[in-house]
Amino acid sequence: MNYFSSNFKLGILGGGQLGKMLLNCTRKFDIHTCILDASNEAPCKIASNEFYLGDLMDYNTVYNFGKQVDVLTIEIENVNVDALETLEKENVKVYPSSKTLRAIQNKATQKLFYVDNNLPTAPFTRFAYTSEINDAIENGGLTLPFVWKCAQFGYDGTGVKIVRTLSDLKGLPNVECIAETLVPFKNELAVIVARNASGETKTFPVVEMEFHPEANQVEYVICPARIDDDVAKKATEVALNVSKAFNHVGLLAVEMFQTESDDILINEVAPRPHNSGHQTIEASYTSQFEQHLRAILNLPLGRTDSKVGGVMVNLVGAEGYTGNVVYENIDDIMKMEGVTPHIYGKKQTRPFRKMGHVTIVNEDLSKARKVAEKVKKTIKVISK
């Protein structure tokens, strides 16, 4: 199929910032796009060819939307997978597949997938309800501390809590969840694997993530990770094995822990462009968004190495501010060397909401890291 001419339609489920950055690449290639999102203020409302308002979890809405496109992809995992399964049977190309999404949407299922496929991950126990955890501790079936994770609909750190004492369990929702062994680690790493329908596979360099201690959101992404080559090699191998096991098409972002003993444990995966790959827009020969597009359209994959070192800083809503967003001191950060702000176009801010990100590139990664800290201290995402 000739994607670079009319008739072909690409559907994207979700119209948030990932969709928006993906649309920039579809515009570059002049690909006809259709977006489905529940919000009339979605960042993807402009720059798409067709925008549809609708519930991503509703079977009929997703089915009817998907039926009109040739290739269907996602920018968020929480979509109606049954509809995707029907669409696949009716020959719509769905990347990631309903099978991959089903395995990933539920964290308990995702963890079981790793175990079944001999992929390294921290030990865990699945619970149908959070309320069952107390019994398990009393019976000696579970020991403190552990990481509680709700099985479904967790996003950007919501639905994750470190439980050190029984009182930490109070206030947690009584839902399906897992209790994961708390493994001390040196670094959180991520590798984005790209695979097209023909099976061509490429990996982006291993990145290092620094998390905000409170919000459990990525604060800095550093590319390449400042780790030994053998650790990078091991992390890349693990990521490739995960990708192979899922037999996925598109991008697969694999988040991993580097333990104290330099073992690699899979934390979780996302079958789409990912926060850990935003710096590729400025730093890499091919951005993760272009690579996702190349992969799902079965085009040859682009170079994944970096032109320069890159650091990404998330712009999240400051604590104490909810309302119409204002980006304070943005002129000041634009004076700094190698700084590019990305503003997602969300009108309302609230504490820790992802409102944008800033990429800092430099031929010297340590310089970029220093500028990133200055950026972080200077810019404020507040409300007026």
Added chain:
Amino acid sequence: MNYFSSNFKLGILGGGQLGKMLLNCTRKFDIHTCILDASNEAPCKIASNEFYLGDLMDYNTVYNFGKQVDVLTIEIENVNVDALETLEKENVKVYPSSKTLRAIQNKATQKLFYVDNNLPTAPFTRFAYTSEINDAIENGGLTLPFVWKCAQFGYDGTGVKIVRTLSDLKGLPNVECIAETLVPFKNELAVIVARNASGETKTFPVVEMEFHPEANQVEYVICPARIDDDVAKKATEVALNVSKAFNHVGLLAVEMFQTESDDILINEVAPRPHNSGHQTIEASYTSQFEQHLRAILNLPLGRTDSKVGGVMVNLVGAEGYTGNVVYENIDDIMKMEGVTPHIYGKKQTRPFRKMGHVTIVNEDLSKARKVAEKVKKTIKVISK
């Protein structure tokens, strides 16, 4: 003014490929954009916030469009300058200014501007009509060969002809024109100067242009130019002097000749993003489009040096094909190292029409140049 929040509006006159690439940056910064273009199929129809159909040469259309925006810029010079002048008086920020545009729109006036400002350019004679040229030759006031250039509305090589014999004059339109001394040159060079309203000025590296012999359109742009440092320095100085003379805000692309004796002569200028700067999207720390936006919004200018070497190939319609465009072998060029196609989204091709461009980047410029030749030989812009 806080550009990164609502209320602010940026107006762009023209909705072609330059506007389209500029829109990609406005999306990144979440700047509200309004586009005016005469075609309902303009590439900018999507990705702008507001799109208006209308004649760019009509006073009332341009005035009414401009009246609603805070900053007004262009992506094509052929616009109604009287309307811009009125808008300036009514405190709309117009970049480039009506004064600059008036000096540039007419090639005779542009050349006189260089003479008046002691800027180096090839000698020339102005004629009110092409028909006057024969007399001048007979009188000995003009000698063959020379370059005939129509004074107004020339674009992409139309309106330029090398006149070696009297018969070459036949068929030329009988319009205001100039006859310019044919200066033998080694290279055609270009420098893009960026200047913001506060006066901060930066230049992109000197690029080298290879022209298609027949269509007189740029075939390859090579960044950086493969010239001696002192020539590059001289070209940059001339470009800065032109910029200073115009006192312009935004981008000014200065096209120059490097003569056999390594003198620099100004060919012509464009006060906007330019074909000679497309490779900056992939090769430079800051793309020319982001830089134009930074300049006209009076934001700090970004780094203009290159991350890697870059070569740009124009994708123009193949001879013998007019109609619905097809990009043949695009998959093959995407297999090549460091290749990014940009498809402008024009539905109809015709011989030599600019339909897109391809950027090839590599840490080794000579490798990029080789790949560019392969790209040129492989891809075909035809009709079905």
